[in-house]
Amino acid sequence: MMNDKDRAVIEKIKKLLALSQSSNEYEAAAAEKARELLEAYRLSMSDVERTSDVITDKYHNLDRPNFPQWLCVLIEAISKHFNCKAIYRRRDYDNPTVRVKFVGTEMDIEITEYVFTYLYRTVKFIASDQKVPPGHNAIQFKNSFRYGLSMGINEKLEQMRSMHEHQMPEDLKAKSGEMVVIKTARVDAYIVKNMPKLGKRRPSALSLTNSAYDLGVKEGRQVSINSAVKHFSSVKVIER
Numbered sequence: 337m338m339n340d341k342d343r344a345v346i347e348k349i350k351k352l353l354a355l356s357q358s359s360n361e362y363e364a365a366a367a368e369k370a371r372e373l374l375e376a377y378r379l380s381m382s383d384v385e386r387t388s389d390v391i392t393d394k395y396h397n398l399d400r401p402n403f404p405q406w407l408c409v410l411i412e413a414i415s416k417h418f419n420c421k422a423i424y425r426r427r428d429y430d431n432p433t434v435r436v437k438f439v440g441t442e443m444d445i446e447i448t449e450y451v452f453t454y455l456y457r458t459v460k461f462i463a464s465d466q467k468v469p470p471g472h473n474a475i476q477f478k479n480s481f482r483y484g485l486s487m488g489i490n491e492k493l494e495q496m497r498s499m500h501e502h503q504m505p506e507d508l509k510a511k512s513g514e515m516v517v518i519k520t521a522r523v524d525a526y527i528v529k530n531m532p533k534l535g536k537r538r539p540s541a542l543s544l545t546n547s548a549y550d551l552g553v554k555e556g557r558q559v560s561i562n563s564a565v566k567h568f569s570s571v572k573v574i575e576r
């Protein structure tokens with residue numbers, strides 16, 4: 337019979353294992369820490385796996401009344417990277433701001449939500465500091481810049497995933513790919529079963545200022561995504 341202490345340790349191990357698959361420079365340290373905890377508490381991967389594969393969902397409230405294109409790009413990029421899917425909920429009488437529902441395993445959702453919160457704030461901060469050149473429409477320029485930022489971050493996430501897969505041994509690469517396909521299928525099945533009336537999101541119109549977009553892409557490629565993952569590791573895993 338598993339006690340509360342074992343469950344707490346397993347939660348830490350699950351977080352570390354999720355980080356070890358997240359295509360970042362801390363993956364080796366996370367995997368090693370997970371191995372140390374398994375040995376120290378005489379636990380096996382089967383103990384962890386029994387509590388790791390349940391698909392669920394969680395709403396994340398946003399401080400805004402709509403979903404601009406740049407925000408949707410950011411949400412989709414982060415959700416995909418951490419093996420989740422995002423469902424968009426418009427504002428209504430009870431909720432004056434929009435919400436996004438993340439669907440995935442509990443651990444994948446927790447990391448997705450944490451990294452999204454970090455990058456969402458980062459995009460808003462960088463955009464607020466960006467000057468609008470004379471002669472440009474301020475709203476269009478800023479939205480184009482934010483859109484470029486999100487696209488740059490998406491490119492960086494894709495590059496991180498590609499590098500991670502390239503460095504994996506062939507047998508592990510095949511197994512990892514198979515696990516992602518299975519998890520994605522289970523997430524899709526969960527959405528079909530629990531959200532049968534779900535409609536498709538219609539993207540809002542977007543008018544780009546090319547110079548602002550290009551500048552945003554360049555800035556987005558420089559955003560430190562690993563800082564968010566590292567902070568998640570220290571706050572959510574090591575100190576808990």
